[in-house]
Amino acid sequence: MFIVELSLRSPGCQFVSLVGCRVLRVCTADMFKNFGVRGLQCVLQRRLPASSVWPLSAGCGQTEGRDRKYSHASGDREKFEGSYHQNNAIRWLGVGTAAAVGAAVFWSWRSEVYAAEKAGPDDVRRDLPTFKNEELAKHKTKDKGIWVSYKHGVYDVTDFVKEHPGGNKILLAAGADIAPYWDLYGVHKEPNVVKMLEKYRIGNIETVFVTNKMDKDDPYKNDPKRNPLLVPASSKPFNAESPTPFLAEAFLTSNDLFFVRNHLPVPDLKTGEVEIGLDGSSKGKKFTLAELKKKFPKKSVVSVVQCAGNRRSDMLKIKEVKGLFWGAGAIGNAEWSGALLDDVLKASGIDLDKVQQKHLQFEGMDKGPDGSTYGASIPIEIAQSLKNEIIIAYEMNGMDIPRDHGYPLRVIIPGVVGARQVKWLRKITLSDNESGSHWQQRDYKGFNSSVDWHNVCFENAYAIQHLPVISAICEPTDDHDVEEDAEEINLRGYAWSGGGRGIIRVDVSVDGGKTWHEADLQPTNQPIYRTWAWTLWDVTIPLPETHGKRLDIVCKAVDISYNVQPDNVEGIWNLRGVLSNAWHRVSVNLHRSSSPPVTS
């Protein structure tokens, strides 16, 4: 019995194992060339999705069909592994195999040509190779080809990018599934768009069946589903940032694209209530969600929630820090609605202006392994200055607050770091002390860049409350391509400052900070000294004549107190990587538009 193993390890190639002997590619290529079987290469280079079983009957002498093995190839198409055993049987084997395979190939090729004409993203195109997600992910740039997947299809849209009515936005999906973007921009789902896309089809995406065996003891087993466009920073607890180009697109960040910062598993709550208490007193007054909605007027505020670690990745470039890898997307702006805290306190017999206690503590329902809950506090001066703004929110952008953002109740404290705007709120306590939680005492504090873990003293530092002025360039993103002969470049981003300090100016440079252009600021419709929302900005800047291969784009904002951002990360680096508000920098590649696009 002779056994042949064709070992073609490349994307789009099936791994065909015929038990008994091994034939190298050089051998098979020579062999089949002699038989003129053009389709064989197709057959061999096609990889079947796991869900599809293709009845390859090509035998090899006494091959046994049941021993056929299909395995996913990986790596480079040119890579070929195997061994060559030369023996006298080869010639005999060649003749027999070729005859059988040739017949099968012809049959297959005919039906494939017919199928390809009718196929769409819902179909597996047997005439095309199949790619793994890892391979797809490598094709994000013009040099390597810009690929996207949609349903079963893989598409090389390198040539289409210029024609895309939505401009460079298509690049956001480069190397990934375009479906979440099409969900966002429904216009794409029209038949003519789908048909147009199919023209760029180059293959099938491997369908991976993940056995999602959830450990019944996994504390995260009840976490909600998330929008796949969120860029993950960690899975347990789940943390993910918004893709920045979407941030600059809308004044209000949509709920499902709002960055998620969880410290613990997401509580699975059907309803809720909040207790208003005084430190040392066992009796608190409780308000159910229904009561909050019924008893108090609904108050709304458009306000930013920002993680203290937003843009931490800039600090990581200098020196390691402890914390999640956040780009510039750990920030969002939403309209929050609920009961005014001051109203609820009054109904509890508390006059915020006259309280003696020094802090307002908040406790969540998200629990750690030891049963302790997330907690935070703000100084009473902040509570008093925000008497008309702090709300016990039950709505986010007009909808129930999503589970990831604190369903059913979350305290919203405009101008203050996200860490104090406690989600899954269950208790508010007036106290002489700050919250004793880890996150208030030993996290979310700033230090100078010469303080490291061996000499840090958390006790001596102030807990972060109001955040300093920050800005970011959302479009273009880092490392994206710009036509070298373009005359100007459009840039968009956000700017914000804590404590209600409105943004009065955003300066943008495309020459690394030598010359500055003042961006147009979108109005917030909030008073300049009580600006809780962010300021979106945009600017069009002529490209400098003598620019090189890359363009160094910088932005910096100024708030109404004329606070500015520090120039460099070095001076503000800190061991926790918080407060990363140096000038924001992205670098884009300049490409000659005349140079031929590189496709895969």
Added chain:
Amino acid sequence: MFIVELSLRSPGCQFVSLVGCRVLRVCTADMFKNFGVRGLQCVLQRRLPASSVWPLSAGCGQTEGRDRKYSHASGDREKFEGSYHQNNAIRWLGVGTAAAVGAAVFWSWRSEVYAAEKAGPDDVRRDLPTFKNEELAKHKTKDKGIWVSYKHGVYDVTDFVKEHPGGNKILLAAGADIAPYWDLYGVHKEPNVVKMLEKYRIGNIETVFVTNKMDKDDPYKNDPKRNPLLVPASSKPFNAESPTPFLAEAFLTSNDLFFVRNHLPVPDLKTGEVEIGLDGSSKGKKFTLAELKKKFPKKSVVSVVQCAGNRRSDMLKIKEVKGLFWGAGAIGNAEWSGALLDDVLKASGIDLDKVQQKHLQFEGMDKGPDGSTYGASIPIEIAQSLKNEIIIAYEMNGMDIPRDHGYPLRVIIPGVVGARQVKWLRKITLSDNESGSHWQQRDYKGFNSSVDWHNVCFENAYAIQHLPVISAICEPTDDHDVEEDAEEINLRGYAWSGGGRGIIRVDVSVDGGKTWHEADLQPTNQPIYRTWAWTLWDVTIPLPETHGKRLDIVCKAVDISYNVQPDNVEGIWNLRGVLSNAWHRVSVNLHRSSSPPVTS
């Protein structure tokens, strides 16, 4: 008749004119050397103060004593000007002159030796040379000798600096009159201190009688006298900053050393009144100074007043700006007392919380040539947030406000730039508009560094109100000397932020910003979110082992909003040179303590 003119133009040399002939120094030196008259050099090198007539009777043949002329020499001791007329009379003249002069010199020398033993700063020491102020000013460093003057005396205190009980503070007076410092530190006026000083006497200071003819039309003719320690920035209008080492010395800046920022001549007022008005209404309610004191409780606030141009000199190093040359001393911290504005408004029937107008305008009594007065305004949000802090002040540090600081009334608006805290206050108006004054509309606004006078648009920029976080190193001052083998260095300074944002950290570096040390902060005794006073800081830092000839000292502060200072001036440079709050840098010289001190 022969006339001799001895022309010795050098510091400490009198200019002796004997009508009829001229003798060069080469001639006189040779002549008198032959006579062995050692004292002659003293006589000739002594310059008499104008108030003192020294009866030099040395004739020159038929010289006429009444024609003697004493003129102040100038320039370098080695400089000598004149002309040499050789004629036959010289030899005869030499004999006669030498005899007469010799006798006079001997008499003079004897009495001088006696006088020197008894002399003090009140005496002119005839045995010593006389120096001009310009020469004195050149001797500020160890290399050139550290000289000071006191009354009639000039002293070389280079060797004394190390022994000075007050440390390096003596260096503040280097090259200048020490009297204002001794006025400040009265202990120096004890006889034993004066006697000790006299040991270092090297000469007399030239007494200059300035004919201070005041133009009767000079609008500044009634300006008050100022403390000579103030460092002038302009004379008309008078502007001067505080010497920074004094700033770091006291939490409250003394009235006479508080920086002066005048835009116009100082009004000469005996008393005052303030009018509270509504825009568009001709009727205002007036309160005299006496009424303000009597009708309203006296309210005090310790608050910084800072010029928007403080530390402008840092910007000038980059590129020219329009504005006074301010170092880091255009800031001061004082206790201001007066009537609470809110009380006065209430007495005028105005409830600050409910006013519809958007601005609070202030008008001073200082007038320009066109009769228009200084004016400024603040947005109503600031007025409301400072309801318990804005005062119509009539006292500064427990005394009537000095004329330079607004006598009799000045509005104090804590946390806001000095330009809005109008001096010589006469009117407060609630208005829908900002003040229309030049200083509100076309000054005291910030721009980016690519905006210059050809493209500036003042209308589009916000008037500066709250100021951003700032800090400065007050001691050591730039270019001062530090012993190279000292093991550590002591540094002191101030930090402050606008809007009541207290300082939570000051980082100091002696290696140009590579490593940072956290300074000790003096308590302000004000709440951290309502800190109107500055924070003085000090720190002792070990000198780096591998330091070079200069030490680059840097400081930067962080406020409670975690706002930080920008790293460099380049990114914040603006055409008016305001808001100059980059990291503060001073550079000091390192000297080997073993190297011999250089004396003059």
